[in-house]
Amino acid sequence: MRALGIETSCDETAVAVLEGDGRVVFNVISSQAAAHAPYLGVVPEIAARHHLEALPKLLAEADRQVGLAGVELVAVTRGPGLIGSLLVGTCFASAYAWARKLPLVGVDHLEGHLVSPFLNLEDAPARGTVEGTLTLVISGGHSSYFLLAGGEARPLNRTRDDAAGEVFDKVAAALGLGYPGGPVVDVLAERGDPARFEFSRPRIKDPAGALDFSFSGLKTSVIRTAQGLGQVPLPDPGKPPQAFLDLLASFQSTIVEWLLWPLEELVARHAPRLVAASGGVAGNRELRRRLAAWGERSGIEVLLPPVALTTDNAAMIAWAGQTRAARGERDDPRALAAYPRAPWKTAGGPGGKPVFPAL
Numbered sequence: 001m002r003a004l005g006i007e008t009s010c011d012e013t014a015v016a017v018l019e020g021d022g023r024v025v026f027n028v029i030s031s032q033a034a035a036h037a038p039y040l041g042v043v044p045e046i047a048a049r050h051h052l053e054a055l056p057k058l059l060a061e062a063d064r065q066v067g068l069a070g071v072e073l074v075a076v077t078r079g080p081g082l083i084g085s086l087l088v089g090t091c092f093a094s095a096y097a098w099a100r101k102l103p104l105v106g107v108d109h110l111e112g113h114l115v116s117p118f119l120n121l122e123d124a125p126a127r128g129t130v131e132g133t134l135t136l137v138i139s140g141g142h143s144s145y146f147l148l149a150g151g152e153a154r155p156l157n158r159t160r161d162d163a164a165g166e167v168f169d170k171v172a173a174a175l176g177l178g179y180p181g182g183p184v185v186d187v188l189a190e191r192g193d194p195a196r197f198e199f200s201r202p203r204i205k206d207p208a209g210a211l212d213f214s215f216s217g218l219k220t221s222v223i224r225t226a227q228g229l230g231q232v233p234l235p236d237p238g239k240p241p242q243a244f245l246d247l248l249a250s251f252q253s254t255i256v257e258w259l260l261w262p263l264e265e266l267v268a269r270h271a272p273r274l275v276a277a278s279g280g281v282a283g284n285r286e287l288r289r290r291l292a293a294w295g296e297r298s299g300i301e302v303l304l305p306p307v308a309l310t311t312d313n314a315a316m317i318a319w320a321g322q323t324r325a326a327r328g329e330r331d332d333p334r335a336l337a338a339y340p341r342a343p344w345k346t347a348g349g350p351g352g353k354p355v356f357p358a359l
């Protein structure tokens with residue numbers, strides 16, 4: 001089914017159109033980064049208003065470029081995320097589906113990130129989701145390995161404090177490098193010496209072998225070290241002194257190393273057929289290099305989405321929606337509820353059981 005995807009969970013308004021085979025024919029993201037930059041983070045009210053203004057424009061653009069007459073399914077992110085932003089997307093998608101008498105499917109944002117490695121931007125069909133894929137989802141809100149098996153994605157570990165992307169953002173904000181921080185750090189770290197600063201691994205009790213992450217200690221150490229090096233926020237963020245570039249390179253190298261640290265053990269436990277990464281931090285070049293190198297060494301296939309599909313986009317939502325629709329799932333456009341928190345984090349399913357993202 002030709003699907004229209006709509007994503008408004010945070011600060012990107014995204015619309016995509018996918019053919020039934022997952023071919024991406026339209027994929028546009030309207031970034032609000034400039035609107036939030038003065039506040040060094042996302043302001044929920046500004047985000048919701050921006051979505052409301054941007055959605056009709058993006059839909060009109062999609063109609064002009066590829067035509068929406070042939071759309072047979074509407075897929076929309078229903079959570080988790082900022083509730084005001086989600087409500088704009090779900091109400092808009094529900095009204096659109098209702099008015100055009102099209103089937104509607106609500107999609108979990110995580111499901112989108114989990115299927116994104118199987119998509120491409122080369123006008124080729126998507127690859128089917130592979131059973132037994134081990135996926136590292138790293139974004140502004142998530143840092144977990146998931147195992148895709150039996151039609152659902154089970155989280156295998158979690159972060160005990162900050163998400164990986166959040167740490168990139170907070171370090172960059174403290175240094176005066178703007179928001180979002182990940183892409184800036186990625187570029188600046190290229191010019192620094194990753195061996196100059198060393199950070200010790202968090203000592204967290206892990207008797208059950210949960211392999212959890214913890215990044216807030218690293219964040220604090222990096223910001224303290226920066227304060228010891230000179231004036232922060234940097235007086236001239238366009239030209240950071242070499243010591244700061246070395247610090248950013250060391251920070252990035254450390255966080256990438258920690259993100260990949262549970263990999264060997266999880267591979268030993270679950271014998272995955274494929275290892276994938278997704279979410280904004282999966283666009284990080286150092287992470288992509290190291291994960292690809294790991295794949296070469298281990299002989300296990302590594303699948304990375306195109307960088308443009310690592311951050312929030314609607315192509316992944318349309319594809320996750322098509323997967324749900326193919327199983328016969330439909331949502332009532334008069335009753336599609338949005339949710340701010342991940343159901344698998346809150347054990348919010350029937351009987352208090354966690355509901356994992358379906359694939």
Ligand code: KG4
Binds near residue numbers: 283
């Ligand atoms: O997936 P995403 O767009 O939104 C969430 O679901 O959170 O991820 C955004 C996060 C931000 O924290 C951003 O700084 C980070 O991904 N990010 C990166 C890079 N590009 C985006 N972090 C490190 N390196 C990058 N190249």
Ligand code: ZN
Binds near residue numbers: 109113139140280
């Ligand atoms: Zn995301």
